[in-house]
Amino acid sequence: MDYAWLAPVLCAGAFLLNVLFSRQRGGRRSLFGGFFAVGAILGCCLVFLSVFSDALANLAPFGGGESHGATTPASKNGSAAHLLFDKVPWFTVGDYKLWLTMSVDWLSIMMLGVVSFLASLIQIYGLGYMMGDNRFWWFFSVMSLFCAAMFTLVLAYDFLFLYMAWELVGLCSFLLIGFWHEERDNAEAAKKAFITTRIGDVGFFIGLAVLFLNTGTFRMDEIFAEIERGRVDPTIVTVAGILVFMGAVGKSGQVPLHVWLPDAMAGPTPVSALVHSATMVAAGVFLVARAYPLFAASDVTMAVIATVGTITAIFAATIALTQREIKKILAYSTVSQLGYMIAALGVGAYTAGIFHLFTHAFFKALLFLCAGSMIHAMEGVYGHHDKRANDIFNMGGLRKRMPITFWTFLIAALSLAGIPPLAGFWSKDEILVGAAETGNWLVLGVLLVTAFLTAFYMFRAIYVAFFGADRWRIVAATTTSSHEIQPADVHEAFPKTGDAHAGHGAHDGPRESPWLMALPLVLIAIPAIAAGWLNIPGVYAPFGEAIHFGDAHHATGINWPLAIAGTLAGLLGIGLATITYWRPLIDPSAIASQAPPAYNALLNKYYVDEAYQWIIDRIVLGLAGLAATFDRKVINDNVIDRPSSWTVAAGDKLRYLETGRVYHYAFAFIVGIGMIGVVMAAFPNVQFSFW
Amino acid sequence: MDLGAVAFYVVATATVVASLGVVLTRSAVYSALLLIASLALTGFVYLLMLSDFLALVQILVYVGTVSILLLFALMLTRPRELQVMNHRGWPLAAGGSVVALVALVWTTVGTNWAALTPRVTATGPTVSTSSSVSSSARFAAEEVRRFGPEEIGTALFTVWAVPFEIASVVLLIALIGSLLIARATDLEDEAATGTVAGAEGGSA
Amino acid sequence: MVPTEHVLVFSAILFCIGMYGVMARRNGVLVLMAIELMLNAVAVNLVAFSNRIDPQGGSGIIFAIFVITIAAAELGLGLAIVLRVYRMRGSVNVDEADLMRW
Numbered sequence: 001m002d003y004a005w006l007a008p009v010l011c012a013g014a015f016l017l018n019v020l021f022s023r024q025r026g027g028r029r030s031l032f033g034g035f036f037a038v039g040a041i042l043g044c045c046l047v048f049l050s051v052f053s054d055a056l057a058n059l060a061p062f063g064g065g066e067s068h069g070a071t072t073p074a075s076k077n078g079s080a081a082h083l084l085f086d087k088v089p090w091f092t093v094g095d096y097k098l099w100l101t102m103s104v105d106w107l108s109i110m111m112l113g114v115v116s117f118l119a120s121l122i123q124i125y126g127l128g129y130m131m132g133d134n135r136f137w138w139f140f141s142v143m144s145l146f147c148a149a150m151f152t153l154v155l156a157y158d159f160l161f162l163y164m165a166w167e168l169v170g171l172c173s174f175l176l177i178g179f180w181h182e183e184r185d186n187a188e189a190a191k192k193a194f195i196t197t198r199i200g201d202v203g204f205f206i207g208l209a210v211l212f213l214n215t216g217t218f219r220m221d222e223i224f225a226e227i228e229r230g231r232v233d234p235t236i237v238t239v240a241g242i243l244v245f246m247g248a249v250g251k252s253g254q255v256p257l258h259v260w261l262p263d264a265m266a267g268p269t270p271v272s273a274l275v276h277s278a279t280m281v282a283a284g285v286f287l288v289a290r291a292y293p294l295f296a297a298s299d300v301t302m303a304v305i306a307t308v309g310t311i312t313a314i315f316a317a318t319i320a321l322t323q324r325e326i327k328k329i330l331a332y333s334t335v336s337q338l339g340y341m342i343a344a345l346g347v348g349a350y351t352a353g354i355f356h357l358f359t360h361a362f363f364k365a366l367l368f369l370c371a372g373s374m375i376h377a378m379e380g381v382y383g384h385h386d387k388r389a390n391d392i393f394n395m396g397g398l399r400k401r402m403p404i405t406f407w408t409f410l411i412a413a414l415s416l417a418g419i420p421p422l423a424g425f426w427s428k429d430e431i432l433v434g435a436a437e438t439g440n441w442l443v444l445g446v447l448l449v450t451a452f453l454t455a456f457y458m459f460r461a462i463y464v465a466f467f468g469a470d471r472w473r474i475v476a477a478t479t480t481s482s483h484e485i486q487p488a489d490v491h492e493a494f495p496k497t498g499d500a501h502a503g504h505g506a507h508d509g510p511r512e513s514p515w516l517m518a519l520p521l522v523l524i525a526i527p528a529i530a531a532g533w534l535n536i537p538g539v540y541a542p543f544g545e546a547i548h549f550g551d552a553h554h555a556t557g558i559n560w561p562l563a564i565a566g567t568l569a570g571l572l573g574i575g576l577a578t579i580t581y582w583r584p585l586i587d588p589s590a591i592a593s594q595a596p597p598a599y600n601a602l603l604n605k606y607y608v609d610e611a612y613q614w615i616i617d618r619i620v621l622g623l624a625g626l627a628a629t630f631d632r633k634v635i636n637d638n639v640i641d642r643p644s645s646w647t648v649a650a651g652d653k654l655r656y657l658e659t660g661r662v663y664h665y666a667f668a669f670i671v672g673i674g675m676i677g678v679v680m681a682a683f684p685n686v687q688f689s690f691w
Numbered sequence: 692m693d694l695g696a697v698a699f700y701v702v703a704t705a706t707v708v709a710s711l712g713v714v715l716t717r718s719a720v721y722s723a724l725l726l727i728a729s730l731a732l733t734g735f736v737y738l739l740m741l742s743d744f745l746a747l748v749q750i751l752v753y754v755g756t757v758s759i760l761l762l763f764a765l766m767l768t769r770p771r772e773l774q775v776m777n778h779r780g781w782p783l784a785a786g787g788s789v790v791a792l793v794a795l796v797w798t799t800v801g802t803n804w805a806a807l808t809p810r811v812t813a814t815g816p817t818v819s820t821s822s823s824v825s826s827s828a829r830f831a832a833e834e835v836r837r838f839g840p841e842e843i844g845t846a847l848f849t850v851w852a853v854p855f856e857i858a859s860v861v862l863l864i865a866l867i868g869s870l871l872i873a874r875a876t877d878l879e880d881e882a883a884t885g886t887v888a889g890a891e892g893g894s895a
Numbered sequence: 896m897v898p899t900e901h902v903l904v905f906s907a908i909l910f911c912i913g914m915y916g917v918m919a920r921r922n923g924v925l926v927l928m929a930i931e932l933m934l935n936a937v938a939v940n941l942v943a944f945s946n947r948i949d950p951q952g953g954s955g956i957i958f959a960i961f962v963i964t965i966a967a968a969e970l971g972l973g974l975a976i977v978l979r980v981y982r983m984r985g986s987v988n989v990d991e992a993d994l995m996r997w
Binding site for chain 3: 765
Binding site: 659661 | 914992993
């Protein structure tokens with residue numbers, strides 16, 4: 001366990017080595033740029049395994065007492081923590097010393113495992129997906145850096161360290177979203193992501209500052225101890241809690257800072273799979289879990305968290321109903337599921353929320369990888385980076401052509417919909433139980449409706465994309481390529497393997513992905529099925545025993561009514577999707593045309609983006625213009641230019657002293673001496689010192 | 692009133708007249724010659740003040756070299772036509788000088804000279820005659836030591852050795868500096884008016 | 896013999912005559928001459944004070960020797976500059992050397 005810090009260090013080392021040594025070498029088919037990264041992340045898997053086994057032996061509640069001599073501090077979440085290094089001094093500012101601390105507890109171990117497992121498989125997938133790209137090596141460099149930052153984030157034990165890693169993760173996300181930055185939209189999406197999360201981060205930082213001012217430390221256990229002892233004013237606790245939660249709102253795409261996540265799909269699919277579905281966006285949920293004592297100490301904060309989560313869940317689910325691009329559907333699904341997790345944490349179902357994070361990571365990553373596989377195949381038909389390849393209505397009949405992709409996608413979708421005995425069922429059920437147990441009936445109701453909607457839109461996507469006729473034949477024949485940027489040099493910007501032509505496979509159709517991409521799909525499908533079995537209430541729940549808040553909550557058994565309700569909601573969704581999209585008994589366009597405002601609102605994402613743009617254009621830029629004018633007219637002209645004009649005028653008058661004639665100067669010289677003499681005579685008793 | 696005092700006053704008056712001539716006369720050469728006279732008379736004043744070596748130095752350096760140098764310079768820089776010697780603003784200069792003179796004299800006269808006593812210097816203890824000094828201090832032949840070459844030499848090479856060396860360095864620098872500045876170059880040969888530049892030719 | 900203040904007045908007169916010469920004369924060489932007058936006056940002043948304050952040590956006399964030395968050096972340099980200016984501009988009139996004028 002003491003070597004858990006190797007994980008971030010390995011990945012950071014891979015980043016450095018990659019940057020220094022791995023500029024694109026070899027031919028277009030070379031995988032050279034990825035070796036360091038994949039090697040490092042596989043090493044991190046080994047680190048995780050060793051940490052895990054060590055923790056099983058030594059860390060409560062499974063292992064015995066600490067036999068390392070290291071202290072087990074009273075942990076923040078009621079579960080034991082093992083300090084990795086305690087108080088590495090960072091720097092001193094005045095009276096304050098800033099430390100960095102790392103620790104390992106079950107929450108970190110779980111995240112360590114999820115991230116290393118998924119990152120290694122996704123990077124292997126990326127080897128195939130990004131093959132031939134111009135900046136292959138850079139992709140893996142930033143991926144390694146991201147992994148390093150993510151590991152640091154989960155291991156950090158004081159808020160400052162966590163914040164550093166938090167920012168670094170945001171930076172890597174920015175770099176990866178804008179990976180193909182030659183196209184303007186991608187750069188804009190990256191900017192949007194960064195700025196939106198920044199807004200959340202500002203709140204986070206202010207919250208940290210408030211905490212620091214009131215407790216004098218950044219260390220988590222010390223802060224929580226202070227709060228527990230009641231030494232912090234309750235209002236401050238609430239305010240700090242809400243501010244810190246803002247960071248999670250930004251990072252995890254909760255309403256109203258959700259707008260960046262769908263646009264983040266502009267990045268390569270492995271990025272979407274790793275960063276924007278399983279790990280980075282989960283960092284917000286992780287933060288809420290980490291800082292849980294802070295939130296739990298204030299009912300107001302908990303209510304805010306629960307509300308935000310619930311609203312997000314249903315908000316995003318409704319938008320996903322109308323989306324056409326497969327990645328966008330999945331993006332809104334991610335937002336919705338993150339809302340689930342946040343809501344669970346908000347109502348007090350700590351274990352449930354984290355458990356959902358755990359299972360969601362697997363099946364969402366799998367879904368994204370399958371989407372990447374589908375897009376990759378469709379690009380064979382439509383041409384590389386063609387926008388048409390993303391639209392599910394431009395696909396069709398993929399079931400027979402891409403069986404691996406189809407079956408894994410189906411498994412993941414069933415898991416997401418909460419169908420037993422797949423993983424998603426267990427975690428969703430836990431959340432529903434948690435909502436019910438704390439009496440939050442409204443939340444429960446909304447979450448059930450959202451489960452129904454989730455199943456519906458997922459299977460809509462499945463039926464449209466995988467079943468039915470080979471729609472892509474018609475589309476490829478009748479529409480033209482729709483890159484949104486026309487200049488020819490864009491094609492050079494994405495010089496994939498030699499085929500710079502479009503639609504070469506229009507006759508063969510989409511094919512299954514190469515094994516480099518298909519193997520990870522299969523491997524991730526396994527935990528997508530089985531991960532839920534770690535927390536079966538009453539039967540086998542080591543997950544719940546390890547990760548909990550307060551006293552361990554030992555459920556006695558499955559709550560049958562809620563389990564059936566949840567499953568029913570899912571099945572209803574699937575059923576509705578079946579009759580709408582497979583055997584078209586209901587015509588979706590008819591429904592849409594019946595309520596155009598509602599449909600348009602959903603299609604346009606509730607116009608949130610437009611609202612933000614209006615705010616920026618009118619309010620932000622207006623204020624900026626005012627400030628600029630004030631700066632120019634008032635300050636610049638009066639404060640700066642005027643005194644300078646005085647100086648110039650004075651100089652203009654004074655230059656007449658420079659007559660150029662020596663005797664004038666001599667005269668002035670003598671006058672000066674005379675004056676000194678006069679002064680000395682006038683003050684006969686004063687000691688004049690000429691030193 | 693002894694002979695020495697009378698001599699002093701006579702010589703002083705002559706020096707003042709000569710100096711006035713230096714600054715007032717219209718001819719440059721007359722100025723130079725009157726300067727020689729003034730400096731020489733000052734040397735005589737030194738003699739009257741019992742520093743014969745200093746008088747020697749004064750005559751040698753000033754009269755012997757400085758004046759000759761000035762005359763050379765005057766000859767080398769002959770004006771082409773008769774020049775007016777003084778500025779337009781000479782009344783102001785005169786007024787200023789008179790004011791300065793009045794100030795200096797007033798300060799001098801107003802000082803309490805009786806309270807000023809001789810002090811010990813590095814060359815040896817002095818005879819402290821503060822109590823026996825009358826109201827206006829006089830320097831008597833037996834009080835002031837004669838400073839001939841031996842005394843000056845001893846002092847220069849023992850007490851004042853460092854300033855002596857520094858002065859020699861300053862002289863060296865002045866020598867080199869004036870050589871450099873006054874050297875002839877090709878450019879100036881063109882601009883010179885009727886003056887033949889030194890035989891050295893162009894710059895090295 | 897002679898009271899110190901008389902000698903000082905004498906040197907003050909010489910000094911002020913020299914000062915007038917510096918300010919009033921147009922020819923550069925004549926200005927330098929007036930400077931020599933001033934330095935000469937300074938030396939007389941020093942000797943007078945030396946006889947008054949330090950009759951046995953003669954420090955003022957030695958100071959005067961140095962003054963004469965430096966005056967000679969300075970005159971040499973000054974004349975070199977005057978000659979240089981004369982060669983470049985054809986005149987030693989200080990009124991004409993006003994390129995640094997506004």
